[in-house]
Amino acid sequence: MTQSADIRRRLEEHGIQASAQRLAIAEYVLATDQHPAADTVLEVVAARLPVVSRATVYNTLHLFVEKGLLRELVLSEGRVVYDPKVEPHHHFVDEASGAIVDVPWDALRVEGVPELPGLDVSEFQVVLRGRRRSRRREG
Amino acid sequence: MTQSADIRRRLEEHGIQASAQRLAIAEYVLATDQHPAADTVLEVVAARLPVVSRATVYNTLHLFVEKGLLRELVLSEGRVVYDPKVEPHHHFVDEASGAIVDVPWDALRVEGVPELPGLDVSEFQVVLRGRRRSRRREG
DNA sequence: CCGAGGGTTAGACTTAGTCTAAGAACGATG
DNA sequence: CATCGTTCTTAGACTAAGTCTAACCCTCGG
Incomplete structure (x- = not known):
């Protein structure tokens, strides 16, 4: 799991204290080339990690956005979606x-x-x- | 109220049968230079017309979009907004x-x-x- | 070991929007 | 003018996405 260590470092570099939940969320959402909604993140992460609450997923996604790891997109009706590619495109x-x-x-x-x-x-x-x-x- | 007759004609030209509610909604939403949300439309229209239901406002806005009188925009978080200027911009x-x-x-x-x-x-x-x-x- | 500060949790709450079933208005027809 | 079918409107229940709250639980420094 050098990938996990990698991600932990990335979080810390961005001033984010690591935790099991944050790592699990980060492992999915920072690596995907899709554009998942909060909902999807919750599903995917819940499948790996015994228990993660909805509040934590939302908190964490907002935190990642605030710290510049993630970008929030609103492109179509009712779908707020997260994009790990933060450079302009x-x-x-x-x-x-x-x-x-x-x-x-x-x-x-x-x-x-x-x-x-x-x-x-x-x-x-x-x-x-x-x-x-x-x-x-x-x- | 030549404006009202005007609007009635516009609706009919687009294959929309006029009604008091649709006229009231159209008078506001087709003339504004703002970009109101459904919510705002409901408020504004309810102030003029004795009673208009939420369902009607949503139905009518969707109808107008379908008939090309209005364009739906989703530009920022959780805000679906309507734009009477349908040409590209x-x-x-x-x-x-x-x-x-x-x-x-x-x-x-x-x-x-x-x-x-x-x-x-x-x-x-x-x-x-x-x-x-x-x-x-x-x- | 203890306490403080984060982090996490379940579940209640809010908000935007949809659905449904029933009623009202309209317009063609006899 | 009465009738009938279609279309429009309605209140209110419902759903989905997201927020809030208050309690709980780690962890780390002393």
Whole structure:
């Protein structure tokens, strides 16, 4: 379990005191390439760790967000979702499945943001919607 | 009340049968330059019209969205919000107040969308966050 | 060993939204 | 004008996501 030690170090570097629950949550949510909701995190973590309460999952996710380990996304109706990739990037939402796909920052160019009158923009992203082309099924 | 007749016509053009409740809701939500939540719509409309139920407000908003009179936005935590401006544009969220500001489509240029591999993008927008510079208080 | 400060817990609570079953209004038809 | 079927509206029960609270339990320093 060097991975666990790794994660423990990461937490501590971010000023977060480790605990069994926080480690279990971190192991899942910091490593996934999905964009899980709090709900999902609770399910997944509860399966590993004997008992974790809902309050702890919410507390921990908020803590991770506050400490910059995680980013909170609200892309579609009623779904708050967590993204371990904290560096800037864009998001594509598949309308069929609801799946969220990361789009690398450099894949798009956005011009004109600094020129917006009256707005001090601290961050932005492009949110795209559509269908994922199925690339399977034809070699 | 030529405005009311106007709105009635707009509803009918979109295949929506008019009713007192729908007119009252439309009069507010199609004319505002804010981005009200369902909640707010209920409050505002209830103040004018003797009695409107929550179910009707939700039904009507969904109907308007379906018929293309309104667009649903989910920009920040737990807030589904309605925008009568249905043509493409971007959005700025003021972090201090939560206010949503429309950013005209032409104010920004986004390049690279058609080239995204594996994604059929049907729509997109830039979502910006930051502070609104206060332009008042100095003439 | 003790106490203080975090961390965790179950469960009550809140809020946004949906569902349901019943009633009211509408509009075509005789 | 009466009737009937369809559409619209309603109150209130229900659900789902998230927050709050008060008690409990670790752990670490003294």
